[in-house]
Amino acid sequence: MLSAAVVLMYQDYAYANVLAKHEAVVSVNKDLAYRSWVASHGGVYVPITDKTLPNTYLSHIKNRDVNTSASQQLTLMNPAYTLSQMMKDYSELYGTKGHITSRILMNPKNKPDSWEEKALEDVEITREAVYEKAIIDSEEYFRYLSPLVTEKSCLKCHAFQGYKIGDIRGGVSVSIPMKKFYEEAFSHSVVNASVIIIIYLLGLGVIFYGRRKTREILEDKIKDYEQHIFSLVNIIETRDSYTAGHTQRVAKYSVLIAKEMGFNEEKVDDMYRACMLHDIGKISTPDSILLKPGKLNALEYEIIKEHVVVSYELLSNVDIYKEIAEIVRHHHEHYDGSGYPQGLKGDEIPILSQIMTVADAFDAMTTNRIYKPRKSVKEAIKELNALSSKQFSTQIVNAATIALEDIEIEMSITQRPKSKIERERFAYFYKDQVTGIYNKEYLEFVLAYNHSDEFDMKYASGVYLHSFNQYNKKYGWAEGDKLLKKFAKILDGSGRNDLVFRIYGDDFVILNKQQIEIESYISNLEEVLIDTGITITYRHFDMREKDIKNIHDLEELL
Known part of the structure; x- marks a missing residue:
């Protein structure tokens, strides 16, 4: 928009030069037309007054002055003198300076100034009008000089100067003040600038409104997108x-x-x-x-x-x-x-x-x-x-x-399962694949946290099977696994056991919150082993008395 304003201002001031040139051309053409008319009539006779005195430079012409009556005397006005008189009046009325000039003078008043001297030199070479802006009395003018070509009618007054028809005898110069054109250009620029500023402000308003709405829409989309992404993170954490x-x-x-x-x-x-x-x-x-x-x-x-x-x-x-x-x-x-x-x-x-x-x-x-x-x-x-x-x-x-020194940590933050479903998912990794009861890794975990209210197991029992390898050799691993599974099911299904673990191939551990008489249901386990050649031994002790904190402590006792 600023560039547009500068361009329009430049165009306005450039157009001021065009207008000034146009006015100069019109003014000179008007002067030349008037001069041509006067010349075509061999000059004009006008009354002699204080303002229009006889032209001393035409004294060689017979009948320069004539009497039309006893009370009126006329004098001959040649084209140049008539045009000079008119230019003087026009300059006083409108500020446009007109001047007839020549390098071979008949009237000293027509002496060219420095710009006109240079312009006349160019005109004699190009036979074309010359124009440019120049300073006159500290004010800028548009100066224009059009050549005067010697015609037959001109020789009546200027033949003695040696001119021939077709010669460049001088020129008609006009100087147009640029001030009025610049003022008009400035006014026009102000109007253009005002329009541009209004359009610019309206455009800014539309842009800011559009950007704000776009930003709001984009932020909403990003917010929705991030909500979906964060929901995905929550799903992962739920997983x-x-x-x-x-x-x-x-x-x-x-x-x-x-x-x-x-x-x-x-x-x-x-x-x-x-x-x-x-x-x-x-x-x-x-x-x-x-x-x-x-x-x-x-x-x-x-x-x-x-x-x-x-x-x-x-x-x-x-x-x-x-x-x-x-x-x-x-x-x-x-x-x-x-x-x-x-x-x-x-x-x-x-x-x-x-x-x-x-x-x-x-x-x-x-x-x-x-x-x-x-x-x-x-x-x-x-x-x-x-x-x-x-x-x-x-x-x-x-x-x-x-x-972080004063940060408060939520005490409930833990990796341990809290709900029944979480415990089941948790235990999935701690189930023995053959028997379906808990494995050694889960026993290690329970012992690590046995001090908490979540477990608080007080009694431990170890149950050992002997000669199980011979059974596997005689009947095969598949049959051995079936027997282990049946044995573990009875061991875990007594209803009095809190947690049952298979810790090695044929060794088991039972943890209880309440003291039990393990001898009372060992007989059920022995029935499963009839005719298998497998025997059972067991041990039972108070975990608090033995200060059992990990599986190593338990292994030493068992």
Whole structure:
């Protein structure tokens, strides 16, 4: 719009020159037409007055002055003298300066000024009109000089100067003041500028309104899209019920650390969104690994590490998440280069990724894990500092120490199952495939948390089968498995046992909250083993007295 205004202003002032030239041409043509008319009549006779005196330069002409009556005397006015007189009157009335000039003078008043002198030289060569803008008495004028060509009628007065027909005898010069044209151009420019400003303001209003509406629509779409994405994250967390709320907590901790480090609102927002989506790649992790509550083996660990790459690929293909995809990709890198997926170290790791790494670790430390009870905030911060410059950036750990020191951890946060359904899903990984009762890994878990109200088992019994290998050799593994399954079913179905575990091939453990007389139903188990050659032995003891805290303690007793 500004360019348009400048162009229009330039055109207005350029057009002022066109108008001035047009007026100059019209003025000169009018003068030449009048002169031609006078010349065609050999001059005109006018009354002699104080304003119109006889032309002294025509004194050589007979009958220059004539008497028409006793009271009136006329004098001959030649074309040049008549035109000069008219130009003088016109200049006084309208400001347009007219001048008849020549390089061979008959009247000194017709002497050319410096511009006219140069213009006459050009005219004699080109026989074309000359024009340009020039300054006269500190005012700008448009100057125009048209050549005077000698005609037969001109020789009556100018033959003695040596002119011949067709010679350039001089020129008619006119000077048009530019002020009025510039004023008109300025007025026109003001009108144009006003129109442009109005259009510009209206355009701005439309643009701002359109941008605001577009932004609102885009924000709504992004909000809806993110709600769908966050819903997907919630589905993943529901799928992995033992880490429910993990992303929200990591986002909360990361934002606090980022603000402590002085990041602006835009970066803090990137931090939050990256945290909310940092585990989205777990959608590709098999349930058998993702939901496994126990420790992962080497292969399983390699598979679950792929979730960061999947997260990156998913997010980098969405325009609104391209910037945060790189943050998510490296949130498992370690400051010393021992992390994954690329083994970056130090400042090679994006700073927001480093913040998320600290927040992620802090949440893991302050959450009850399967084999590891949660730490207090103070203990977690102490461990972060112990790993400073190794797993974590010292700068970020220092910020986290300040940002998280007063954080309140929800006591109910745990990886352990709470509902009946969660327990069943949980136990799915801890069921013995042959007998259907619990396995050794679940016994280890129960012993680790036996101090809580969730289990609180007080008594343990060990049941051992002897000579089972001979039975397998005689009847085959399939028959052996059937016998084990039948035995375990009776052992688990007595109705008095809280938890029954198969810990080795043919050894079993029973945990009870109430003391039982195991001898009272051993006879039922012995009936299953009649004619098999298999015998039973058992032991029973109080877990509190023996201070059993893990499976190693139990194995020593059994």
